[in-house]
Amino acid sequence: MSDQRVHMKQFEVAKILHNNGVAGDKKAVVKANEMLLKLRESEPDNALIEAYYGSTLVLLGRDAVKxxxxxxxxxxxxxxxxxxVTLDSNHKAIRLLRGNICLRLPESFFHCSEMAIEDFTFLLDRYKENSSYLTQKQVREVLRNLSAAYQNAGKPDNAAEVLQRLDQLERKKKSKD
Known part of the structure; x- marks a missing residue:
């Protein structure tokens, strides 16, 4: 089996462990981080591996005692x-990861709500260009997150505007159901 296929299998396992870690499994975070560190060493310019590696570091921070x-x-x-993002600024999963992480870190310390706004706006702009870019569930989640990011950044008017868009989307969905 080629190295590339082995790496892809390992990456898929690491993503599952990462997602378990997001859900609170601390041991899964440690294992995912170890796997992604090795993959990162063998593929230093793989943007998706780098993004998931970064996410596991944030999760390790979440779980740290000190x-x-x-x-x-x-x-x-x-x-x-x-x-x-520098390696692949157009990758949807990378933008979703970074946006979600920036949204959840304390603004008073990390000051990254603007980055979350950038990522969520990027995703919605791509969706406007191609309606299959995001699922309807993802669109609603991105809109909710964008509103929260605006709120965290001290821009309540922008947050309210985004919530209105979400409300319109919800009403459209209900009228179709």
Whole structure:
């Protein structure tokens, strides 16, 4: 079996562990991080591996006991996510990962709500160009997250405007059902 196929299988396992980690499984986060670190070493310019690696670092920070370790891991994870966006700025999964992480980090410390706004706006702009880019469920989630990011960034008018868009979308959905 080729190295590429082995790496892809390992990456799929690491993504499952990552998702289990997002749901709270601390051991899965550690294992996913270890796997992604190895994959990252063998494919240093793979943007998606870099993004998931960055996300696992943020999750390690979430689970750390010491405050300084929490902050350091989160910063390191953000750096990896930013590198992933630099490597492939058009990748939907990377933008979703970074946007969701930036939304959930404390704005008073990390100041990354603007980055979340950038990512969610990017996703919605691509959706406007191609309606199959996001599922309707993803559109609603991105709109909710964009509104929250605007709120975190101290832009309540923008947040309210996005919520109106979401409300219109919800009404359209109900009228179709």
């Amino acid at each position: 405050i300084l370790e929490r902050a350091d891991k989160a910063e390191e994870g953000l750096d990896a996510l930013n590198r992933a």
